[in-house]
Amino acid sequence: MILHTRAASPFYKNGFVAACEDTREAILIDPGDEIAELIDVIRKEHLAVRHILLTHAHMDHVSGVAEAKRATGAPIGVHRDDLFLYNSAVEQGEFFGYTLEQPPPPDFFYEPNQRMTVGRYVVDVHHTPGHSPGGVCLLVTASTPRIHAGPAHVFAGDTLFAGSIGRTDLPGGDYDTLLSSIRNVVFEFGDDAIVHPGHGPDTTVGDERHTNPFLKR
Numbered sequence: 257m258i259l260h261t262r263a264a265s266p267f268y269k270n271g272f273v274a275a276c277e278d279t280r281e282a283i284l285i286d287p288g289d290e291i292a293e294l295i296d297v298i299r300k301e302h303l304a305v306r307h308i309l310l311t312h313a314h315m316d317h318v319s320g321v322a323e324a325k326r327a328t329g330a331p332i333g334v335h336r337d338d339l340f341l342y343n344s345a346v347e348q349g350e351f352f353g354y355t356l357e358q359p360p361p362p363d364f365f366y367e368p369n370q371r372m373t374v375g376r377y378v379v380d381v382h383h384t385p386g387h388s389p390g391g392v393c394l395l396v397t398a399s400t401p402r403i404h405a406g407p408a409h410v411f412a413g414d415t416l417f418a419g420s421i422g423r424t425d426l427p428g429g430d431y432d433t434l435l436s437s438i439r440n441v442v443f444e445f446g447d448d449a450i451v452h453p454g455h456g457p458d459t460t461v462g463d464e465r466h467t468n469p470f471l472k473r
């Protein structure tokens with residue numbers, strides 16, 4: 257899998273381009289203030305973005321969606337339960353003293369057990385509420401077992417961080433719901449799965465299961 261991560265001030269929210277090395281098909285995940293850099297990567301790598309996928313709709317994760325849509329024309333997917341956040345992106349920004357462009361309406365809502373194909377990879381959408389009501393984790397795996405398929409990749413948004421978990425004090429957040437999403441959904445992806453959080457460095461499911469202070473039993 258081709259994977260590029262960028263983050264920009266002031267939120268240092270990770271935006272991702274994940275692509276199939278064979279077909280050059282790609283997904284763009286959580287485009288924010290780093291979107292110009294991601295579009296640069298897409299052009300240099302000759303990638304064709306098939307979907308713009310949001311892990312959730314906090315404004316730092318959607319501030320680059322309008323520009324991403326203009327550049328790629330790809331359909332925008334979000335969980336229906338975060339639509340109230342998506343629609344209020346500008347107001348969320350004002351609350352934090354920050355100006356952003358309202359993203360265009362989403363093109364589709366994630367269905368239960370939604371699966372998308374990106375070249376030789378599949379993207380499975382798993383609902384993981386708690387940080388926000390419509391938070392999801394995107395699980396990317398090779399569609400056919402291959403010798404060098406590598407581990408699964410989890411784009412976790414603000415559900416799980418290296419050594420921490422997402423905040424639950426924003427509208428629709430709930431601490432117990434978040435913990436059960438991590439334990440019952442994310443931990444089921446297996447210890448080898450690489451986790452790409454919405455902020456900060458990568459980790460693995462195994463590392464978080466064994467060392468994350470919020471999740472130790």
Ligand SMILES: [Zn+2]
Pocket residue numbers: 312314387414
């Ligand atoms: Zn968030």
Ligand SMILES: [Zn+2]
Pocket residue numbers: 269314316317414454455
């Ligand atoms: Zn965030």
